[in-house]
Amino acid sequence: MQISDSSSRILAGLLEARTGQQLTLSRRWRIETALSGLMRERGIGTLDELITILVMGKEPSLSQMVVEGLLNNETYFFRDRSPFDLLQRYALPELAKRRAKSKRIRIWSAGCSTGQEVYSLAMMFVEDPETWRGWTIDILGTDVSTACVDRARLGTYSQFEVQRGLGINQMIKWFEETPDGWRAAEALRKPVRFQVHNLLEPPPHPGGFDVVLCRNVLLYLSADKKALSFERLSSAMAEDGWLMLGAGETVIGQTSRLGADINARGLYRLTSGGERVEKRHGDRRAAAGGA
Ligand SMILES: C[S@@+](CC[C@H](N)C(=O)[O-])C[C@H]1O[C@@H](n2cnc3c(N)ncnc32)[C@H](O)[C@@H]1O
Numbered sequence: 001m002q003i004s005d006s007s008s009r010i011l012a013g014l015l016e017a018r019t020g021q022q023l024t025l026s027r028r029w030r031i032e033t034a035l036s037g038l039m040r041e042r043g044i045g046t047l048d049e050l051i052t053i054l055v056m057g058k059e060p061s062l063s064q065m066v067v068e069g070l071l072n073n074e075t076y077f078f079r080d081r082s083p084f085d086l087l088q089r090y091a092l093p094e095l096a097k098r099r100a101k102s103k104r105i106r107i108w109s110a111g112c113s114t115g116q117e118v119y120s121l122a123m124m125f126v127e128d129p130e131t132w133r134g135w136t137i138d139i140l141g142t143d144v145s146t147a148c149v150d151r152a153r154l155g156t157y158s159q160f161e162v163q164r165g166l167g168i169n170q171m172i173k174w175f176e177e178t179p180d181g182w183r184a185a186e187a188l189r190k191p192v193r194f195q196v197h198n199l200l201e202p203p204p205h206p207g208g209f210d211v212v213l214c215r216n217v218l219l220y221l222s223a224d225k226k227a228l229s230f231e232r233l234s235s236a237m238a239e240d241g242w243l244m245l246g247a248g249e250t251v252i253g254q255t256s257r258l259g260a261d262i263n264a265r266g267l268y269r270l271t272s273g274g275e276r277v278e279k280r281h282g283d284r285r286a287a288a289g290g291a
Pocket of ligand 1: 072074110111114197215
């Protein structure tokens with residue numbers, strides 16, 4: 001299946017307009033593979049035929065499916081591992097102290113794909129009942145893709161998916177085998193919820209998130225869309241909350257609203273007036289700037 005330049009430009013334009021994601025020339029080879037299933041399902045023979053239907057605007061649901069097909073949904077449990085160690089070692093113990101009175105923690109995973117990141121976070125809490133007994137843990141997973149959010153809500157994974165990132169003990173302890181796949185146990189489902197949400201829109205309720213994760217989502221956004229996303233993400237954070245990005249992603253040079261946490265490499269905090277701010281026990285002081 002050969003795709004013409006003009007067709008790939010139309011698809012790239014649609015994807016960018018809906019999600020901010022750019023389909024750079026080097027990634028356009030993905031189009032054919034990404035859309036072949038959908039085209040087969042709909043009995044559409046060629047990409048040009050698909051483009052014609054899209055341009056005529058007769059099937060709005062088809063354009064959403066095309067956008068979702070073009071998104072990169074790669075994810076797995078405890079992806080890259082070290083960010084989760086950092087949360088375990090640093091952010092969660094800090095929150096256990098800082099939120100001791102309210103006993104409430106809110107986490108937002110923006111661009112959660114099919115939910116593995118969210119269930120990994122839930123596992124960190126349920127595996128430490130001593131610390132978190134009596135706490136209200138609210139982990140919200142959002143994604144622009146309805147299909148991903150539906151799958152995340154289902155919380156049922158194939159043998160291959162459940163083994164990616166989980167040890168055998170975790171898999172057996174927190175997932176039950178069903179005819180449809182491995183289903184997340186009730187204990188993992190209780191603290192999590194999912195909703196369709198576009199990162200470029202105002203953040204989801206209730207806001208004031210203690211930790212915001214936005215990992216491997218911003219990579220292909222243009223500079224202005226990235227800036228808008230950082231604006232959205234930072235406005236959703238608690239004053240003393242943290243942002244976590246994917247490996248190789250940074251806020252440095254992209255926004256003045258966020259800066260590196262000098263106590264924990266890989267976590268970002270809100271700044272005041274573009275300067276890095278360290279806030280401890282209610283004592284606010286500006287720390288030296290830079291990465
Ligand atoms: C590569 S996956 C990363 C999943 C997970 N955060 C991880 O690191 O394993 C990127 C996800 O971001 C979602 N996404 C892309 N653009 C988005 C946008 N504008 N708003 C919300 N989600 C978006 C995609 O649908 C996809 O599921």
